[in-house]
Amino acid sequence: DAGVIQSPRHEVTEMGQEVTLRCKPISGHNSLFWYRQTMMRGLELLIYFNNNVPIDDSGMPEDRFSAKMPNASFSTLKIQPSEPRDSAVYFCASSPSGGAQETQYFGPGTRLLVL
Amino acid sequence: DQQVKQNSPSLSVQEGRISILNCDYTNSMFDYFLWYKKYPAEGPTFLISISSIKDKNEDGRFTVFLNKSAKHLSLHIVPSQPGDSAVYFCAASAGSNYQLIWGAGTKLIIKP
Numbered sequence: 001d002a003g004v005i006q007s008p009r010h011e012v013t014e015m016g017q018e019v020t021l022r023c024k025p026i027s028g029h030n031s032l033f034w035y036r037q038t039m040m041r042g043l044e045l046l047i048y049f050n051n052n053v054p055i056d057d058s059g060m061p062e063d064r065f066s067a068k069m070p071n072a073s074f075s076t077l078k079i080q081p082s083e084p085r086d087s088a089v090y091f092c093a094s095s096p097s098g099g100a101q102e103t104q105y106f107g108p109g110t111r112l113l114v115l
Numbered sequence: 116d117q118q119v120k121q122n123s124p125s126l127s128v129q130e131g132r133i134s135i136l137n138c139d140y141t142n143s144m145f146d147y148f149l150w151y152k153k154y155p156a157e158g159p160t161f162l163i164s165i166s167s168i169k170d171k172n173e174d175g176r177f178t179v180f181l182n183k184s185a186k187h188l189s190l191h192i193v194p195s196q197p198g199d200s201a202v203y204f205c206a207a208s209a210g211s212n213y214q215l216i217w218g219a220g221t222k223l224i225i226k227p
Contacts, residue, residue: 004158031213043159043204043217056214091158098213101147101166106158 004107006092012113018080021110023092024073029105031098034067034077035091037109043091049075050098082114118142119207121218129226134192136221138205141186145207149215150179150190153202162203163190192223200225 005024013019025032034046047057052069060067064083069075079086089111093104120139128134138148146167151159165172165179165188172179178191192199205218 042219045214048213093158095213100208100211100213101164102213103149103161103164104215106160108156108158 004092004094004105006090006107006110008110009108010111010113012115013082014115015083016081017114018078019082019086019112019114021077021090021092021112023075023077023107025075025092025094026105027073029094029096030072031095031102032069032075033093033095033104034075035093035106037089037091038087046077046090048098055098079112082112084114087112087114117219118145118216119205119218121203121205121221123221124219125222125224127224127226128195130197131194134190134195134199134223134225136190136192136203136205136223138188138190138218139186140188140207142207142209142216143186144209145216146210147208148179148181148188149206149208150177151204151206153204153220159204195223195225197225197227199223 007022032049037043046059047067048055049069067077089109091109093106095102095104118141149164150162152162153159163174163177165181181188202220202222204220206215
């Protein structure tokens with residue numbers, strides 16, 4: 001199994017531009033998580049999908065952030081317009097069913113720099 | 116309000132010795148705890164977990180101890196190896212809640 005796949009691995013953009021991050025979860029996993037890691041706030045959950053449906057988006061910082069999961073094998077996290085404070089590493093993770101005591105499997109992350 | 120705290124940002128240990136990483140929590144509803152390991156430019160990977168019904172779980176060189184009365188858990192690595200150099204995250208969950216609450220991480224450096 002290839003594990004969780006994220007693209008791009010690195011993204012440098014200018015303030016105001018739209019950024020789209022992509023994630024392919026592990027095949028057969030029904031739950032998908034988007035996280036953001038910063039020095040100041042550590043690892044934060046942004047949004048959680050189960051069976052392609054957003055269950056909890058309370059961690060999404062503001063309306064500039066949106067996430068979709070059109071099918072079981074693909075999800076996107078979009079930032080529009082991007083701001084310098086969005087610079088962070090964004091991780092996608094998946095788990096078999098999203099249960100409380102399930103291991104989450106992380107992708108390698110996308111390092112975003114907004115200038 | 117940090118519910119999961121890892122107070123040591125970094126730890127340096129001689130190869131072959133024991134590494135002890137600590138984690139404290141404040142929420143008494145937490146009943147499942149995990150340790151993840153992260154190398155640079157990679158995502159965190161699951162290492163070991165423990166349920167609140169136990170006070171110890173062992174997997175090879177890795178042992179996690181849970182002290183519920185003190186709201187404290189620790190990860191012991193023995194013997195420490197160079198490949199153990201990484202950032203270690205402690206995480207916790209409560210009941211049926213899928214959400215993991217993460218500590219800030221401790222960077223472990225194993226010296227040859």
